[in-house]
Amino acid sequence: MTSKIKKIGVLTSGGDAPGMNAAIRSVVRTCAYHKIECVGIYRGYQGMIEGDFKEMGPRSVNNIINKGGTILKSARSSEFRTDEGQQKAYDNLVAGGIDALVVIGGDGSFSGAQFFSNSFNFPVMGIPGTIDNDIFGTSHTLGFDTALNTVIDCIDKIRDTASSHNRLFLVEVMGRDAGHIALNAGIGAGAEEILIPEEDLGLKRLLESLEKSKASGKSSSIVVIAEGDKIGKTVFELKDYIEENLPEYDTRVSVLGHMQRGGSPSCYDRVLASRLGVKAVESLLEGKSNFMVGMINDKVALTPLIQAIKGHTQIDRELLRVSDIMST
Amino acid sequence: MTSKIKKIGVLTSGGDAPGMNAAIRSVVRTCAYHKIECVGIYRGYQGMIEGDFKEMGPRSVNNIINKGGTILKSARSSEFRTDEGQQKAYDNLVAGGIDALVVIGGDGSFSGAQFFSNSFNFPVMGIPGTIDNDIFGTSHTLGFDTALNTVIDCIDKIRDTASSHNRLFLVEVMGRDAGHIALNAGIGAGAEEILIPEEDLGLKRLLESLEKSKASGKSSSIVVIAEGDKIGKTVFELKDYIEENLPEYDTRVSVLGHMQRGGSPSCYDRVLASRLGVKAVESLLEGKSNFMVGMINDKVALTPLIQAIKGHTQIDRELLRVSDIMST
Amino acid sequence: MTSKIKKIGVLTSGGDAPGMNAAIRSVVRTCAYHKIECVGIYRGYQGMIEGDFKEMGPRSVNNIINKGGTILKSARSSEFRTDEGQQKAYDNLVAGGIDALVVIGGDGSFSGAQFFSNSFNFPVMGIPGTIDNDIFGTSHTLGFDTALNTVIDCIDKIRDTASSHNRLFLVEVMGRDAGHIALNAGIGAGAEEILIPEEDLGLKRLLESLEKSKASGKSSSIVVIAEGDKIGKTVFELKDYIEENLPEYDTRVSVLGHMQRGGSPSCYDRVLASRLGVKAVESLLEGKSNFMVGMINDKVALTPLIQAIKGHTQIDRELLRVSDIMST
Amino acid sequence: MTSKIKKIGVLTSGGDAPGMNAAIRSVVRTCAYHKIECVGIYRGYQGMIEGDFKEMGPRSVNNIINKGGTILKSARSSEFRTDEGQQKAYDNLVAGGIDALVVIGGDGSFSGAQFFSNSFNFPVMGIPGTIDNDIFGTSHTLGFDTALNTVIDCIDKIRDTASSHNRLFLVEVMGRDAGHIALNAGIGAGAEEILIPEEDLGLKRLLESLEKSKASGKSSSIVVIAEGDKIGKTVFELKDYIEENLPEYDTRVSVLGHMQRGGSPSCYDRVLASRLGVKAVESLLEGKSNFMVGMINDKVALTPLIQAIKGHTQIDRELLRVSDIMST
Incomplete structure (x- = not known):
C-alpha cells in the first residue's frame, strides 16, 4: 500500500473497556506491517493537548492482548472542547509528524474526533470501545462481551x-x-x-x-x-x-x-479488537477518514462517524421475549 | 399458539458442548410457556431406543443454565443406524405420546434425525451443539464461544x-x-x-x-x-x-x-442456547420440521437440516490475514 | 469402628460459605465408609424443628464438591431458641433414629448446638463454615480461602x-x-x-x-x-x-x-472440607461430643465447642506490618 | 535497622511459579522501606554471570503482584556450576556494589546459592518458589496453591x-x-x-x-x-x-x-510471597545468611539452606486416607 500517511497516532478516550489494549496492539502492529510509524498518545485528548506522545513499535505491545484497562490511559478533557485546546492538539500532532488518528472510545470521543477532523481537515478513524454496546454501526463494541x-x-x-x-x-x-x-x-x-x-x-x-x-x-x-x-x-x-x-x-x-x-478480555473481544485495528489503519492508508470501523453481519464494516454519533442502537426485542419465556 | 403437537422430546447427542444444558432448559421452559408437555430423552438416540425418558417441567431445569456437560447425557448409538433400532425408537416415542423431537448435537446427530424423520414422517428440529463451529447455517454453534x-x-x-x-x-x-x-x-x-x-x-x-x-x-x-x-x-x-x-x-x-x-458456558452461549431453544420449539408448534435453528447475521434463522448436514463451513480468510499481521 | 452411633444427621446453618457442599459430601461418604446411615437436615435448625429430613447415600452427593452454596440450604431459626423449638427438634431426631449431629456453620450455629447438646445429652460435632474466618480453634474456616x-x-x-x-x-x-x-x-x-x-x-x-x-x-x-x-x-x-x-x-x-x-470452592477449601468431615464423623463414632474440628498447625484438631464459641480470633499483626511495607 | 548491607540483588531461578513476581515486588519494596538499594538480576545465575542487572525501585514493581511468570525471567545455567562461572558472577556482584542476594527458586537453585555463599562468604537468603511443594522447611512453596x-x-x-x-x-x-x-x-x-x-x-x-x-x-x-x-x-x-x-x-x-x-497467583500465594520477601530482606539486614524463609505452623520461619536442600518433604498420609474415604 502506498499512501501519503507515514505516521499514525492512536489514543483511548472515555470510559475504559476490556479489549482496548488489544486494539492498541493491533493498530501498532498493523502500522509496522505496512512500514509506517505509530505514536501512542497518552490520556486521550488531554494528552494530545499536552503532547504526551510515545513512539510505539511492534515490541512495545508485547503481552498486552490479555490485559484489561488501557496502557495509554484514558481521561476526559474539557479543554479539548475549546478552540484553544483543539489548536494546541493540532499543533502537537503536526510537530510530531502525525498524519492521521485512530480514536478508541465511545460516542463522546467520536464527537470530539469528528469535530477535530472537520476543523483541521485531519484524517481520523474510530474504533468503538465501551462495555455498554450503545454505538450505532456495530453489533458489538469492544468490552461488551467481556x-x-x-x-x-x-x-x-x-x-x-x-x-x-x-x-x-x-x-x-x-x-x-x-x-x-x-x-x-x-x-x-x-x-x-x-x-x-x-x-x-x-x-x-x-x-x-x-x-x-x-x-x-x-x-x-x-x-x-x-x-x-x-x-x-x-x-x-x-x-x-x-x-x-x-x-x-x-x-x-x-x-x-x-x-x-476491567478484567482480561474474552476471546471474542480480543479477536474483534485485532480485526478492527487492522481495518482502521488500512482504511486510513486507503485515504478514508471520518468513519468508525465495526461489525455488521459478522463482517468488518465502515460507518460514517456522524451516523455512529447520531444513530441509536436498539435492543433486540426478541431478547425481551426470550427473557419472558425463560422465566417460566 | 394452537398446534397438533402436545408433547416434545428433547435429547443431546454426539460430543457434548457447553450450553447444551442451557438449550435443554430453554426447550423445557418454552414448552411450559406454551402449555405443552416436554420429555427428556437420556443418552441420545440410544436412550430413545431403550425408552429412557423422563417428564420435565420448568423446575426440572432450575440452576442448570450455568453448568457444563448435559444433564440428559450423550452417547453414540450404532443401533440407531439399523432399521430395527429406528423402529424401536419410533415405537417408544409413540408409546410415550411424543409428537416431535428437538435434537441438540452436531452434523452426525442431524443426519440421524433427518433419516428418522423421513422414515416415520416425524417432526424434528435441530439445535447445533458442538465446540467445533463446523456446522453450516449458523455463525456460532453452542459451545464454540466458551x-x-x-x-x-x-x-x-x-x-x-x-x-x-x-x-x-x-x-x-x-x-x-x-x-x-x-x-x-x-x-x-x-x-x-x-x-x-x-x-x-x-x-x-x-x-x-x-x-x-x-x-x-x-x-x-x-x-x-x-x-x-x-x-x-x-x-x-x-x-x-x-x-x-x-x-x-x-x-x-x-x-x-x-x-x-467442559466448563460453565459463556454469556454468549447461554443467550444463544436460550434463543435457539425458543425458536426450535415454536417452529415445531408452527408445523415446521427438518430444520436447524441457528444464527445468521445476528438473527435466529432456520436452515433445512439437509443443507446443514451437506453444507461446509469455511474459515473467514480475513482472519488468516489478521493473524499474519498480528504476528508482526 | 464399633460405636453406638448408627445414624448421623448433618445440617448447614447461618450464612452459607463455599465448601459447605464439600463438607456435606465428606460427612455423607464417611458415614457410608463406616457403614452407618446419614440423614440430611434441610434449612438448618428450622428444618430440624419441622422434620425436613432426607436419607443420604454416597451417590446423593455426586458432583457437589465443586458447587457453591449448600444443597441442604441454610436458614436462621428464632424458634430454635425456645424450649418448645428445641423439644420439637429433639423429638424429630429421635423419631428419625438419628443418634448424633454434625453442624456446619459459624459461632451462632455452634451456640445452638452446644445448648441443644447439653439439654438433651445429644452428641454434636461442629465444622466451622463461614467466609469471615472469625472462629477460634482453626486457622481456616470453610470458605475463607475461596x-x-x-x-x-x-x-x-x-x-x-x-x-x-x-x-x-x-x-x-x-x-x-x-x-x-x-x-x-x-x-x-x-x-x-x-x-x-x-x-x-x-x-x-x-x-x-x-x-x-x-x-x-x-x-x-x-x-x-x-x-x-x-x-x-x-x-x-x-x-x-x-x-x-x-x-x-x-x-x-x-x-x-x-x-x-458464593462461587466454586478453591482447592484448599475442598480439601479442608473433606478432612474436617472425616474427622467430625469419626470423632462422633469414637464417642466424642461437643467439639469443633479445625486446622491447627496444618493438622486436623479438636477444640471444645465452648472455647470455639467464647474464644476470639486475632488478626496476625505481622500482616499489618507486611501491608504497611508493601504499600511503599 | 542499621546494617552493613546497602544493596541487595534478587533473582528467580529454575522452573517458574505463580507468585514469583509478588515475591520480587516484596523484596524490592522491603528494600525501599528500609532505604537500601535493590537490583534485579535477569535470567537467574546466568544473568549473574553476564552482569544482566537492573536497578529496581518501588515503582518498578507496580502492577505485577497479580501476574504469573517472572519479570526477571528464569534460566538454568550450567556455567554457574563451574569455578569460572561462579567467579564471574561474584565479580559482577562486587562491581555492581551488591552486598547480598535473595534467590527465589527450588532446591537446585538453593544448592547453587549455598555453594556460592560458602565460596565467597556472600550473604544469601532463599525463598521457595516451585509449584511442586517439595521443599523441606515450609508447608507451602510459592505457586503450589495456585x-x-x-x-x-x-x-x-x-x-x-x-x-x-x-x-x-x-x-x-x-x-x-x-x-x-x-x-x-x-x-x-x-x-x-x-x-x-x-x-x-x-x-x-x-x-x-x-x-x-x-x-x-x-x-x-x-x-x-x-x-x-x-x-x-x-x-x-x-x-x-x-x-x-x-x-x-x-x-x-x-x-x-x-x-x-502459569496464571495469576491465588490470594494465598500473593500473601505468602509478600511475607517471605519481607522476612528474606530483613533477615539479611539482621546479618543472617544461608537460610530459607518459609511457613512453619502458619508462621514465617527460617530453615538453614543446607537442611532445605537435603531434607525431604513427605506427603501427609492422613490425606491418602481421606482420599480413600472420599471415593466411597
Missing part, C-alpha cells in the same frame, strides 16, 4: 447464596442509557426479571412477576437492573418498595460497579 | 511460563476437520503461527516464520495447532522437526484435550 | 480501570467483626491501605497515607475496607470525606457484597 | 464431559518426585484414585478400585496421576492397560502440562 461474562460470573456466585437462603437479589449492572448489558446478562444469568432503560415494565408488573415466580415454586430470584432503568427508583428504593409490598421476600441488593469495566 | 475462552485462558497461562523461559510452545487444540477454534483462539492468544486443516502453511514457511519471530526480538513464541492440521504430523513429530531445524528453540508441547468441551 | 480469591479477582478488575483513569477506589469487603478478609485480600490485591475492625488507623493517617502514595508516583490507589472497620463511617461517607480533603483524587466506591459468599 | 486451583479448574471441566459420556479420564499432573499436587488436587477434584511417586498402589488395586467404583453406581471416573508415579507406566500405557483389562470403560487421557506453572 463485561457480560464478568456479570454472569458474579451473578452465578450470588445465586449460590440466594438459593441457599431462598432470597431475592436485586443486582444493578452498568447501562445508564442502554439495556444491552442488563438484557443479555440477565438472560445469561437466568434472571427472573430484567429492568432496562428502553422499556417501562412498571412496578406493578414487577410485583406480579415476583409473586408468580414464588407461586411457581422457585425458591430464589434474581432481578437484574440497568443503572438507567425506566422505573426511575434507585435499586435501594426498589428494595424498600418490594419489601413493603412482598414482605415474604428477604431482599438484598448488589451493585456490581466498576469491576464490569 | 471453548475459545477456555483455550485462551490456558494459553495465557502457558505464555507466562513461555516468557519466563524464552521458550517455544506448540499448543494443540480441538478441530479434526475445522480450524475455527485454532484460528480464533490463536488470534486471541496472540499466537505467532496457527496451523489449521483448511490451509497448508507448509513446514518451510513455519520455520521461516519462527526464525523471523526470533529475529524480531520476540523472546517466546506460541504456535496453535488444530488436531487435523494440514501438515499431517503429530504435534510431537512437529516438535522434533523444529528442534532439529531450529536448535536455538527450547520447544515444548501442550495438548489441551477434553477440558475444551 | 472468598479471598473472589475478592482479589474483583479488585484486579477494578485496578485495571483505576489505573487507566488514575483513580482512587474504596472497596468494601465482608467482615462485620473481623478483618481477616480485608487484611489478606488487601495484601493480595496490593491495596494501599486496609481498614479493619481490629485497628483504628484514624482518618488523619488515612489522608496522610493517600497523600504519600500520590507523592510517591502511584497513579491509582485501592483502599480495602472491612464492613465493620473502626473508623465508623460508611464507605460512602468516607468517599465524601476524602474528596473534601484530597480534592485531587477522583474517588469511587465499590461494595463487593454477597458474591463473596 | 497450581492446585488451576488443576481442579481443569478437572472440573473434564468431569463435565466425563459425566456426560460415562467415561474414565486419566489426568496427568506435574510432580516428578513429589505427589503433593496430585494428592491435594485429586481430593479437591473428587478423583476416584490418585497415583503418586511416594506410594505404590499397584496396578491390581487400581483395577479393583475402578471395578468397585463402577459397581457402586458411579457413571464416570477421574484418576489423577503424578508424572513420577510409582507404577512406572506412562499415562498412555496405563490407558491401554485399563482398556485391556476393563473393556467396559471408555478411557481418555489428559496431560495438563505447563499451564500448571
Whole structure:
C-alpha cells in the first residue's frame, strides 16, 4: 500500500473497556506491517493537548492482548472542547509528524474526533470501545462481551447464596442509557426479571412477576437492573418498595460497579479488537477518514462517524421475549 | 399458539458442548410457556431406543443454565443406524405420546434425525451443539464461544511460563476437520503461527516464520495447532522437526484435550442456547420440521437440516490475514 | 469402628460459605465408609424443628464438591431458641433414629448446638463454615480461602480501570467483626491501605497515607475496607470525606457484597472440607461430643465447642506490618 | 535497622511459579522501606554471570503482584556450576556494589546459592518458589496453591464431559518426585484414585478400585496421576492397560502440562510471597545468611539452606486416607 500517511497516532478516550489494549496492539502492529510509524498518545485528548506522545513499535505491545484497562490511559478533557485546546492538539500532532488518528472510545470521543477532523481537515478513524454496546454501526463494541461474562460470573456466585437462603437479589449492572448489558446478562444469568432503560415494565408488573415466580415454586430470584432503568427508583428504593409490598421476600441488593469495566478480555473481544485495528489503519492508508470501523453481519464494516454519533442502537426485542419465556 | 403437537422430546447427542444444558432448559421452559408437555430423552438416540425418558417441567431445569456437560447425557448409538433400532425408537416415542423431537448435537446427530424423520414422517428440529463451529447455517454453534475462552485462558497461562523461559510452545487444540477454534483462539492468544486443516502453511514457511519471530526480538513464541492440521504430523513429530531445524528453540508441547468441551458456558452461549431453544420449539408448534435453528447475521434463522448436514463451513480468510499481521 | 452411633444427621446453618457442599459430601461418604446411615437436615435448625429430613447415600452427593452454596440450604431459626423449638427438634431426631449431629456453620450455629447438646445429652460435632474466618480453634474456616480469591479477582478488575483513569477506589469487603478478609485480600490485591475492625488507623493517617502514595508516583490507589472497620463511617461517607480533603483524587466506591459468599470452592477449601468431615464423623463414632474440628498447625484438631464459641480470633499483626511495607 | 548491607540483588531461578513476581515486588519494596538499594538480576545465575542487572525501585514493581511468570525471567545455567562461572558472577556482584542476594527458586537453585555463599562468604537468603511443594522447611512453596486451583479448574471441566459420556479420564499432573499436587488436587477434584511417586498402589488395586467404583453406581471416573508415579507406566500405557483389562470403560487421557506453572497467583500465594520477601530482606539486614524463609505452623520461619536442600518433604498420609474415604 502506498499512501501519503507515514505516521499514525492512536489514543483511548472515555470510559475504559476490556479489549482496548488489544486494539492498541493491533493498530501498532498493523502500522509496522505496512512500514509506517505509530505514536501512542497518552490520556486521550488531554494528552494530545499536552503532547504526551510515545513512539510505539511492534515490541512495545508485547503481552498486552490479555490485559484489561488501557496502557495509554484514558481521561476526559474539557479543554479539548475549546478552540484553544483543539489548536494546541493540532499543533502537537503536526510537530510530531502525525498524519492521521485512530480514536478508541465511545460516542463522546467520536464527537470530539469528528469535530477535530472537520476543523483541521485531519484524517481520523474510530474504533468503538465501551462495555455498554450503545454505538450505532456495530453489533458489538469492544468490552461488551467481556463485561457480560464478568456479570454472569458474579451473578452465578450470588445465586449460590440466594438459593441457599431462598432470597431475592436485586443486582444493578452498568447501562445508564442502554439495556444491552442488563438484557443479555440477565438472560445469561437466568434472571427472573430484567429492568432496562428502553422499556417501562412498571412496578406493578414487577410485583406480579415476583409473586408468580414464588407461586411457581422457585425458591430464589434474581432481578437484574440497568443503572438507567425506566422505573426511575434507585435499586435501594426498589428494595424498600418490594419489601413493603412482598414482605415474604428477604431482599438484598448488589451493585456490581466498576469491576464490569476491567478484567482480561474474552476471546471474542480480543479477536474483534485485532480485526478492527487492522481495518482502521488500512482504511486510513486507503485515504478514508471520518468513519468508525465495526461489525455488521459478522463482517468488518465502515460507518460514517456522524451516523455512529447520531444513530441509536436498539435492543433486540426478541431478547425481551426470550427473557419472558425463560422465566417460566 | 394452537398446534397438533402436545408433547416434545428433547435429547443431546454426539460430543457434548457447553450450553447444551442451557438449550435443554430453554426447550423445557418454552414448552411450559406454551402449555405443552416436554420429555427428556437420556443418552441420545440410544436412550430413545431403550425408552429412557423422563417428564420435565420448568423446575426440572432450575440452576442448570450455568453448568457444563448435559444433564440428559450423550452417547453414540450404532443401533440407531439399523432399521430395527429406528423402529424401536419410533415405537417408544409413540408409546410415550411424543409428537416431535428437538435434537441438540452436531452434523452426525442431524443426519440421524433427518433419516428418522423421513422414515416415520416425524417432526424434528435441530439445535447445533458442538465446540467445533463446523456446522453450516449458523455463525456460532453452542459451545464454540466458551471453548475459545477456555483455550485462551490456558494459553495465557502457558505464555507466562513461555516468557519466563524464552521458550517455544506448540499448543494443540480441538478441530479434526475445522480450524475455527485454532484460528480464533490463536488470534486471541496472540499466537505467532496457527496451523489449521483448511490451509497448508507448509513446514518451510513455519520455520521461516519462527526464525523471523526470533529475529524480531520476540523472546517466546506460541504456535496453535488444530488436531487435523494440514501438515499431517503429530504435534510431537512437529516438535522434533523444529528442534532439529531450529536448535536455538527450547520447544515444548501442550495438548489441551477434553477440558475444551467442559466448563460453565459463556454469556454468549447461554443467550444463544436460550434463543435457539425458543425458536426450535415454536417452529415445531408452527408445523415446521427438518430444520436447524441457528444464527445468521445476528438473527435466529432456520436452515433445512439437509443443507446443514451437506453444507461446509469455511474459515473467514480475513482472519488468516489478521493473524499474519498480528504476528508482526 | 464399633460405636453406638448408627445414624448421623448433618445440617448447614447461618450464612452459607463455599465448601459447605464439600463438607456435606465428606460427612455423607464417611458415614457410608463406616457403614452407618446419614440423614440430611434441610434449612438448618428450622428444618430440624419441622422434620425436613432426607436419607443420604454416597451417590446423593455426586458432583457437589465443586458447587457453591449448600444443597441442604441454610436458614436462621428464632424458634430454635425456645424450649418448645428445641423439644420439637429433639423429638424429630429421635423419631428419625438419628443418634448424633454434625453442624456446619459459624459461632451462632455452634451456640445452638452446644445448648441443644447439653439439654438433651445429644452428641454434636461442629465444622466451622463461614467466609469471615472469625472462629477460634482453626486457622481456616470453610470458605475463607475461596472468598479471598473472589475478592482479589474483583479488585484486579477494578485496578485495571483505576489505573487507566488514575483513580482512587474504596472497596468494601465482608467482615462485620473481623478483618481477616480485608487484611489478606488487601495484601493480595496490593491495596494501599486496609481498614479493619481490629485497628483504628484514624482518618488523619488515612489522608496522610493517600497523600504519600500520590507523592510517591502511584497513579491509582485501592483502599480495602472491612464492613465493620473502626473508623465508623460508611464507605460512602468516607468517599465524601476524602474528596473534601484530597480534592485531587477522583474517588469511587465499590461494595463487593454477597458474591463473596458464593462461587466454586478453591482447592484448599475442598480439601479442608473433606478432612474436617472425616474427622467430625469419626470423632462422633469414637464417642466424642461437643467439639469443633479445625486446622491447627496444618493438622486436623479438636477444640471444645465452648472455647470455639467464647474464644476470639486475632488478626496476625505481622500482616499489618507486611501491608504497611508493601504499600511503599 | 542499621546494617552493613546497602544493596541487595534478587533473582528467580529454575522452573517458574505463580507468585514469583509478588515475591520480587516484596523484596524490592522491603528494600525501599528500609532505604537500601535493590537490583534485579535477569535470567537467574546466568544473568549473574553476564552482569544482566537492573536497578529496581518501588515503582518498578507496580502492577505485577497479580501476574504469573517472572519479570526477571528464569534460566538454568550450567556455567554457574563451574569455578569460572561462579567467579564471574561474584565479580559482577562486587562491581555492581551488591552486598547480598535473595534467590527465589527450588532446591537446585538453593544448592547453587549455598555453594556460592560458602565460596565467597556472600550473604544469601532463599525463598521457595516451585509449584511442586517439595521443599523441606515450609508447608507451602510459592505457586503450589495456585497450581492446585488451576488443576481442579481443569478437572472440573473434564468431569463435565466425563459425566456426560460415562467415561474414565486419566489426568496427568506435574510432580516428578513429589505427589503433593496430585494428592491435594485429586481430593479437591473428587478423583476416584490418585497415583503418586511416594506410594505404590499397584496396578491390581487400581483395577479393583475402578471395578468397585463402577459397581457402586458411579457413571464416570477421574484418576489423577503424578508424572513420577510409582507404577512406572506412562499415562498412555496405563490407558491401554485399563482398556485391556476393563473393556467396559471408555478411557481418555489428559496431560495438563505447563499451564500448571502459569496464571495469576491465588490470594494465598500473593500473601505468602509478600511475607517471605519481607522476612528474606530483613533477615539479611539482621546479618543472617544461608537460610530459607518459609511457613512453619502458619508462621514465617527460617530453615538453614543446607537442611532445605537435603531434607525431604513427605506427603501427609492422613490425606491418602481421606482420599480413600472420599471415593466411597
